[in-house]
Amino acid sequence: MRIRPLVAGAATVASLAVLSGCGAASADPEGPVTLEYWAWPAGSKTVVDEWNAANPDIQVKLSDAGGGDESSQKLLTASRAGNAPDLALVEYTTLPSLIVADVPLEITDYVGDVQDAFTEGTWAQTTFDGAVFGVPQDVGPMALVFREDRFEELGVPVPTTWEEFREAAAAVKEADPDSVITSLPPTEFGFFAGVATQAGGQWWSVNGEEWSVGIADEASLEVADYFEELATEGLIQTEPLLTPEYNAMVNAGTMLSWPSAVWAPGVIESVAPDTAGSWAMAPLPQWTPGDTAVAYQGGSALVVTKDSEHPEEAAKFATWLNASEEGNTLLLDEQSLYPASSLGQEMAESNDPPTLMPQQDDFYAVSADISAQTVPVTWGPNVNLAKSVFEDELGKAIRNGTPWRDAFVATQDAVVADMKETGFAVSDG
Template structure:
């Protein structure tokens, strides 16, 4: 897997879009006017990032660095921000620094958005676990500083579980049994939601089951979105939907938030960031919720995948890449930034940040769970290493959302939606000139 991942850039270089990468590689920290010197006076960096932790971190940086001031803009989360970065780069008005999710970073490299900052980040690799550092490293080059990690866990309403006599499931088979028990005990309540638009969540569950949605060997890509492992995961959720044991609807709508606050939705299998999100919509339920390891597909196999997580990238538009990389390193690897992330419910990507969690209070949603960060550390230690993402995750995500939403609405099989997504991804890659095989 490591070799296949490292070969990504070599394949991506075949794309014409990747040609702009050369502008900010090993030639030095060259600004837009060709001047490689450090500026004489204070400078301003533009930074695009979403999430509750970003503005406090920027404020802390600005207070400590009066000569390098950062202006923070929330350009939307995940896919929205990445799409805007591509457009802004083409228009030559992109920010200096930006947050990019790990799964979209390959596409940002191909599109010429993320710059090679290897010459500025050489000392940082030891600050991260290999699997995390590799999320922002391709073909031996660094294209970002990992900031947060999202290993998947089960965030659940402990008070309602106890009230209904539900044991926390440790396998997905037990989870299905618990889902049935919840409906029998309280017909107006569901153990969880199957959200058809949650591309990252479904991908994480499929990866936990052993699926590899993209791999590359030499110049040949293999796409496995409709692989047997993925289809088995789809069939699992299909069964729960057909038996009305899970609520099949979007997350974080006003209706969903109301049901959550009324104790009618009892868990969320998601990245460790879920505690912060839920606290934002159900803060009055603090103390009722807890976190446990994600159920296992195979008993005894505690591996989980990442759902989310992001790196701070220096864009090819940065006027002073070296200074921008200094800011990226601080945002991703400093103790000061990690402390703010933890306070906001994020799980830091750096080893030092993860160690700092063990000395920190639990997230606001579950102040009673004193072992929260210890459990989080165990989960993070069992993440699936070296997950590969393809060059057109944006296409995959859009196709997945459309196909899964239609399947839920029309009552058609989820496995057919996966097949539709798979076909769209393969067709797009072949049109772009990639050599593609199917799993």
């Protein structure tokens, strides 16, 4: 398969409609400053309690806003009403659309001194047109989580390239027709965006004020063809993940891997705790042998909103949590997150491995190696629409036996039409 060279470097998303200004520093308050903080990870209350105990002049009040699309929509609604919190946790996929909506504040002047605490690819997740709109909190470097015992039992080598993945999938099916190497349903939008980026695709990019959409670029279409062939040959499933049927296969040892990210062990353990000790993690297979760069799948950043009356204090909390030793200890021990900062990832190496794979002592060392070579997926302003169309169109292609690449093309067409209708300049090239 011909794959274009990987495009590395910082994500630049210039002129996301109107970029908010840096905002004036808050006036000296009478008494302690109180910051409203929206987050969802378990352990967030402990984080806030630790901060409040050590910072009597800057107190943080936590609200659980839920995660995912629900959280970003609630934040957008609150911002439009002029009562957004001072701080909010935001997934990387939704940050560009929130910048377009003028929700987060540019905080370059407040957080620029902690940039070196993150890799270039990680910092790029929150940096647009040279302006910083958040502090990275956790990341999901893509990786392969697999049933180590079943691979050994069937005599199937762990794949290091996607071509070897195809060979491994065929070997699994031949050795045990009741088993399958993985399931990749249409709902795995983040996975397909990640492996397309790994192959050199750019689903969104911008030059000046003109956007380009590459969901149907050549690299991405070749990725679509590759996984379509695996599905057509019966080497992978396309059934939804984490359903009772899927979970039964995971527990029975007949679902042998999950190409996903370093956060996957916790998810698997939640549905198949009795399989602990049978799993391991390896780097994601490569499109080009020797090219170790992979994309992120998942992760979030802490933003300061334009409604905050205390942006400097809010940014201070964000940098403490995500760039200090104390904050990263809390991310690891209380929130079970994989930290975005290089410091946090180094600290993780002294932690015990996930309980799903207690035998893999090098889990966090492998994770750090992968993370050091990740590149960001450049998300656009209408990710939610893209995700919805992609899931519908790919599901239709699978049901009707039509080319998967048609789903990528249909998604691109819908995304471009929506961006033009919304007022973005979009290249037709």
